[in-house]
Amino acid sequence: MAVDLSMPILVVDDYKTMIRIIRNLLKQLGFSDVDEASDGSAALEMLKKRKYGLVISDWNMEPMTGYELLKEVRGNDQLARLPFIMVTAESKTENVIAAKKAGVNNYIVNPFNAATLKAKIDTVFGD
Amino acid sequence: MSRKSSKSSIEPANPVSLGEAIERLRGSTDMSAEDALTLAEIAIQNLAASLEGKEATDTVAARTIERLSGLKHEITHLQACEMHRQRIPMAKSRLRDAVSDTEAAATRIMECAEAIIAADTTDARTYQQTVSEQVMAIFEACAFQDIAGQRLGGVADALEGMERRLGRFVDVVGAVKASGPADAEEKRRENRKRRLILNGPASEGEGISQADIDRVLGS
Numbered sequence: 034m035a036v037d038l039s040m041p042i043l044v045v046d047d048y049k050t051m052i053r054i055i056r057n058l059l060k061q062l063g064f065s066d067v068d069e070a071s072d073g074s075a076a077l078e079m080l081k082k083r084k085y086g087l088v089i090s091d092w093n094m095e096p097m098t099g100y101e102l103l104k105e106v107r108g109n110d111q112l113a114r115l116p117f118i119m120v121t122a123e124s125k126t127e128n129v130i131a132a133k134k135a136g137v138n139n140y141i142v143n144p145f146n147a148a149t150l151k152a153k154i155d156t157v158f159g160d
Numbered sequence: 161m162s163r164k165s166s167k168s169s170i171e172p173a174n175p176v177s178l179g180e181a182i183e184r185l186r187g188s189t190d191m192s193a194e195d196a197l198t199l200a201e202i203a204i205q206n207l208a209a210s211l212e213g214k215e216a217t218d219t220v221a222a223r224t225i226e227r228l229s230g231l232k233h234e235i236t237h238l239q240a241c242e243m244h245r246q247r248i249p250m251a252k253s254r255l256r257d258a259v260s261d262t263e264a265a266a267t268r269i270m271e272c273a274e275a276i277i278a279a280d281t282t283d284a285r286t287y288q289q290t291v292s293e294q295v296m297a298i299f300e301a302c303a304f305q306d307i308a309g310q311r312l313g314g315v316a317d318a319l320e321g322m323e324r325r326l327g328r329f330v331d332v333v334g335a336v337k338a339s340g341p342a343d344a345e346e347k348r349r350e351n352r353k354r355r356l357i358l359n360g361p362a363s364e365g366e367g368i369s370q371a372d373i374d375r376v377l378g379s
Contacts, residue, residue: 048263050266053267054266057274057277093358098356101356122362123361124369124373127359128359129376129377140373
């Protein structure tokens with residue numbers, strides 16, 4: 034599956050700076066349609082209203098974490114197959130295993146660079 | 161009598177009977193820990209006096225009074241009020257300022273980078289000038305590190321001071337090792353952290369690398 038550069042991407046993070054960094058990196062990688070949400074519950078509402086091609090989410094947010102969002106997405110028939118990448122500073126093995134069990138497509142530990150983001154997106158879309 | 165008072169209203173150095181001490185405290189609605197310790201000292205002095213002549217009683221009473229006096233001394237030197245009212249709020253304020261400094265700097269640096277990316281490249285001279293100006297602004301924004309470093313250094317100093325005082329207090333009172341949340345709110349936050357696996361950023365040398373994560377995921 035080739036990566037569709039026009040697909041809408043939802044970036045979920047409670048830090049505006051981090052959203053801006055990811056948005057800029059995605060722009061440099063050729064993605065132009067990027068929306069943002071400040072936590073899992075806001076993201077869930079947006080996912081129900083628009084068809085996104087990819088979710089890039091932080092883990093540690095309030096009130097709903099990225100981990101809870103991932104489980105909500107996988108438990109929803111309409112969203113269950115939506116590609117989901119976790120981008121987070123949570124780098125304990127238990128986090129990665131829990132995310133894997135919950136159905137995450139890829140996991141990027143922060144700090145990261147553009148090449149890592151590109152490689153993980155390519156992997157998720159089988160490029 | 162208030163808990164905020166650093167001095168007890170009853171003084172064992174000027175002995176009073178247990179009855180008098182109780183009478184003085186009778187009207188109090190908020191007995192301080194120091195009052196309670198002083199009352200215990202007087203009670204023991206009274207008890208020892210009534211059992212005068214019994215060597216074991218004298219020895220135990222003397223040791224207990226010494227221990228209670230030491231405890232009062234340490235409570236005073238802990239300066240919990242000063243920690244609670246000044247040092248901890250100051251540390252919190254400096255941490256918030258440091259977060260704000262780093263956020264402002266990151267935003268400024270990104271604005272510069274975005275300006276460079278968006279700059280018109282058709283006129284080489286104008287483009288060079290834009291890049292030069294933005295790079296200078298990036299250097300200026302990096303000065304946050306010095307200010308944030310000083311703020312964080314102040315927090316580390318304050319924490320060290322509190323650590324010393326608490327360490328001394330723990331040694332003197334022979335505090336029993338206790339763990340677990342201090343109140344309902346702390347318990348709620350700890351439960352949430354455990355349930356949602358919120359470990360926070362790993363310290364240097366802890367946590368796993370991107371390569372290890374890739375191996376776990378098989379990606």
